[in-house]
Amino acid sequence: MNFTGATRKQFDKPNNDDAFAVFGGDIAVLCDGAGNARSAAHKALASLQPPFANLGQIVNRLNTVMLGLGSESTLVAIQVTGDLLLEVSAGDSILMVYRDGTLHRLNHNTRRRLGSGAPELCESRFSLNRYDVILLASDGLTLDKYRLTETVKRYMLQPSDLPEAILSAQRDASDDVTVVCGVNV
Numbered sequence: 001m002n003f004t005g006a007t008r009k010q011f012d013k014p015n016n017d018d019a020f021a022v023f024g025g026d027i028a029v030l031c032d033g034a035g036n037a038r039s040a041a042h043k044a045l046a047s048l049q050p051p052f053a054n055l056g057q058i059v060n061r062l063n064t065v066m067l068g069l070g071s072e073s074t075l076v077a078i079q080v081t082g083d084l085l086l087e088v089s090a091g092d093s094i095l096m097v098y099r100d101g102t103l104h105r106l107n108h109n110t111r112r113r114l115g116s117g118a119p120e121l122c123e124s125r126f127s128l129n130r131y132d133v134i135l136l137a138s139d140g141l142t143l144d145k146y147r148l149t150e151t152v153k154r155y156m157l158q159p160s161d162l163p164e165a166i167l168s169a170q171r172d173a174s175d176d177v178t179v180v181c182g183v184n185v
Contacts, residue, residue, distance in 0.1 A: 066115030140177030
């Protein structure tokens with residue numbers, strides 16, 4: 001699976017506090033720094049060095065870096081192995097799968113983010129079908145579900161264009177917004 005992403009900063013801020021990283025074709029990570037995070041999410045993601053034994057190793061490393069920086073961040077990290085998606089998240093960034101014309105949210109919001117000491121984690125497993133579209137997004141994604149679904153439908157056969165298409169469909173820039181997508185083919 002190939003993941004691609006796009007990010008856009010809030011219109012009145014000098015820095016984008018969102019960041020994402022893709023490792024090989026099987027791991028994607030998205031962080032959204034909380035408050036004035038001073039690019040802490042970028043610094044934390046830059047500290048990751050594959051290979052990773054599991055998603056827990058990624059969570060522990062990012063949490064340690066965020067604690068050291070005195071910042072907090074949301075997290076969505078996924079690993080795709082065959083037709084199985086493993087997920088861990090903290091905070092209010094979202095993970096969705098588009099299947100058979102419908103978007104399904106796979107994670108839920110938690111209160112304690114990375115950098116808060118002991119983050120509250122949401123962990124899940126999800127079986128993937130062929131042509132499922134995986135979507136990770138920061139809370140800056142405010143596109144209504146209908147327009148988001150229509151954008152995914154239109155671009156799912158062009159997955160490298162999908163993140164930018166979603167950002168273009170959302171004109172609101174009152175928060176940093178980041179989207180990472182992949183299609184299970």
